[in-house]
Amino acid sequence: MPELSAREKIIPSIARVFRRFGYEAASLSLLSRETGLVRSSLYHFFPGGKEQMAAAVLDLAERHVREVFMQALVTADAPGRQVDKFIAKLTEYYEGGAIGCLLSSLTLHDCPPAIGARVANLTEQWIAAIAAYLAARGDAAAKAQTKAERAIRLIEGGLVLALATREPRRFEASLQDLRELLA
């Protein structure tokens, strides 16, 4: 377990603010409150300001998709339980449908072009990773791609519905559909 730098330690807090408020509304005051650092201290770590903070958050999200979500699909505590583990990690990250997704948070509304491009890239990576898993399981390439896109839609649609109706259990229902899709 490598020790985290002061900079790395605050990135999850920053990520939470972006997920909750989106790019524009994630003000430095909110980021300051959530990280426990005053505004100018944030500029010490991120001279590029908000945009650099968002970029750092996306770096972490990219690693999370690779090292947590996709890793769950290749290793599991019990044999044949990869999908269960994947879904457990999703539930954990999205707090059971109580908090939104970076991908939608940052791109549903306007954000700097560079950030939007990175979100698009990360989303494609995620789809490709799920498609690769399905292909390794025996699906034909085209079928795997279609199912992977459907999987992401299930996750994102379930989150939107859960947040809009304030019924987190609707995200859980979405994950049940996801379980069937990937099984």
Place this chain on the structure above:
Amino acid sequence: MPELSAREKIIPSIARVFRRFGYEAASLSLLSRETGLVRSSLYHFFPGGKEQMAAAVLDLAERHVREVFMQALVTADAPGRQVDKFIAKLTEYYEGGAIGCLLSSLTLHDCPPAIGARVANLTEQWIAAIAAYLAARGDAAAKAQTKAERAIRLIEGGLVLALATREPRRFEASLQDLRELLA
């Protein structure tokens, strides 16, 4: 065709800004530019400011769901084409996946409690309306409810995916799944 008041005429423009930018980031400057009215003129129509503008936009959206989307499910140009018409109206409203949904725009990020509550209510109305359609078609009540929630997830998830990857065609793919679900 009832003639529209000056107030009613600008509401669609206001709606577009909220859909594009969300509640917080939909600034009066943006609303002013889109409607062609200066800020104080907007306050003439909406003394309650942004929150009242959002409420007016939700009133319109409620009517749209009832009078356009749900109406499509009960009347069609050709017999047995209700679902096709419904999907055509969705494509039109969401501009083929190029623009987001009010429901997600307003609630994915923070917004005044009254607005959040109204979005939750509108979402439930929409689910209930689709469930009622499915029940009238012969589905059992519980099955109709599950399928209706799945339908909304398909629409919302497809929009998020289309916007995040800047690939509007992914919304169209989502609507194909919706066609199968409702058929």
Place this chain on the structure above:
DNA sequence: GTCTATAGCTTGATAGAC
């Protein structure tokens, strides 16, 4: 690395002329 202080702009909202 963390802070105080401050600059300069944009925000939501109000007052009042026409």
Place this chain on the structure above:
DNA sequence: GTCTATCAAGCTATAGAC
């Protein structure tokens, strides 16, 4: 009904002490 003018508060960002 549309405008100009204005306000206090919030915003992003910078300078510089410790």
